[in-house]
Amino acid sequence: MNAGERHWWQTRWFVVLAALIACVPLIWPDIPPIVDLPGHMGRYRVQLDRGAHAWLADWYKFEWSLIGNLGVDLLIEPLAPIIGLEPAVKLIVMAIPALTVAGLLWIAREVQGRIPATALFALPLAYGYPFQFGFVNFALSMGLALCLFALWLRMARLGRLRLRAIVFVPLSCLLWVVHTFGWGVLGVLAFSAEMIRQHDLRKDRQSGHWVASWFRAGLGCVPLALPMVLMVAWRSGADVTGQTADFFYWRTKIMWVLMALRDRWLWFDVASVAVIYLVLFKAVRDPRITYSRHLGLSALFMLVVFILLPRIVFGSAYADMRLAPFMLAIAVIAIRPKPGQSFRHASVLAAVGFAFFVVRIVAGTISFVQFDRDYDEELAALNHVPVGARLVSFVGHNCHNDWRMSRLEHLPAIALERRLAYTDDQWSMAGGQLMTVRYTQAGGYSHDPTQIVTPVRCRGEWWRPVNYAIARLPRDAFDYVWLIRPPKWDARFAPGLVPVWRSPTSASVLFRIDHSVPAPVASDEELGIPHYVVEFMRRRRERLIASGAIGR
Known part of the structure; x- marks a missing residue:
């Protein structure tokens, strides 16, 4: 194969295909059967009611405000009047795994030059436990954060640093509005990548001091900092409630990394996570394989954040759990051959990774069809x-x-x-x-x-x-x-x-x-x-x- 020739899994059509495949489990159900989503849909109905039914105002108080948790709430505003609330929610939720898959592959492409065969093993994590739990604003923000991080890397690679600083000021604010967590993760990823870039630049100038790299990386990430002002304004409001608690629950944190693909069948889900850990372990043991410094440091930073995060942040539970699948995904796409080496039987490895992704998608489709059947049986009561x-x-x-x-x-x-x-x-x-x-x-x-x-x-x-x-x-x-x-x-x-x-x-x-x-x-x-x-x-x-x- 010529040096410029790409394998099938490194082409744009494959990225598009993988993103479309990621939508398959959500095609059949009328309502995506993820735990919290129906509760959010009730809120959307009150939001869209605009006071048309007075009794809703007697029961619920709905008031617009600028908070870091508005992703789907804002998107249904233009979509629901056109296609209806339930189709609008379904369309938005279907976009989440597609964005996540596309973002992971794009990041791998920007950092590695080409998508490594091992990156395909990270794709099932688009349906990780946080998504199954129905944290839709969070999941949407994470899919967008991955895509924005890829854009951040691309603009740095092309030398468009001034333009990047300009465009990421509004982009970071929009991401914060979707969900604060996504903005925070983008900041962690961007800082780690910028630190490696600055270190390499300083090294080329015969000065590779890490302290200077940290300082310059912080300056490079200033365009992402404006949402801090929004955060202070949000959390200092008179009506804001919610505590931050439950730090360092080690047993629970270990469970989260084992439950990263939790859905329906314990043995199948745990075995699937074991496959991902096997890939990570193999990368450590094989002398021909290494980790990208950019993404390896990003995964390490995410691990530190995962350890430090409490279970409850601002009253929102499972804060640390939400990070686990994405931490694993970044670690997987960080794997690459050492310079001058290549993955042995790369096409076979990519085929196995793609098969792993497809098997998880098929299983997820079956699971969602069965959950949808449960929904239909119970919702028959609403006719009365x-x-x-x-x-x-x-x-x-x-x-x-x-x-x-x-x-x-x-x-x-x-x-x-x-x-x-x-x-x-x-x-x-x-x-x-x-x-x-x-x-x-x-x-x-x-x-x-x-x-x-x-x-x-x-x-x-x-x-x-x-x-x-x-x-x-x-x-x-x-x-x-x-x-x-x-x-x-x-x-x-x-x-x-x-x-x-x-x-x-x-x-x-x-x-x-x-x-x-x-x-x-x-x-x-x-x-x-x-x-x-x-x-x-x-x-x-x-x-x-x-x-x-x-x-x-």
């Missing part, structure tokens, strides 16, 4: 929910963390999205997002996580035992009760709940509340939770509300 109904929902869960999440935790929000009904699964944290819950009549049944119920009380969780949740709900505040695949419960604690729909395939049922029937009289102990625990949780909840850790 009147527009504007006051609906409280209880979604079955258990006290242990099953590998296959049900993806039903925020499905009640589709009642808000499709039927303009009140649902109790919305998040309520001022400053963290644009909408908060104001339906005080619902009391402790007003917002997430009150929709989660379990067979018994789970230690360390806010979830209620199912019997307690049903018996204690404020009946005057609601018209309907929707049980979605609940654990086994006792009907004697549900007088006056009249079934209007039952699932033919699960234990799900929709009740209409007969307000003429009084609520049951039962002790806390009968309902599965000791009275002292109720009091302890009440006091703890009030303390967390006062500290801003959770919304009221």
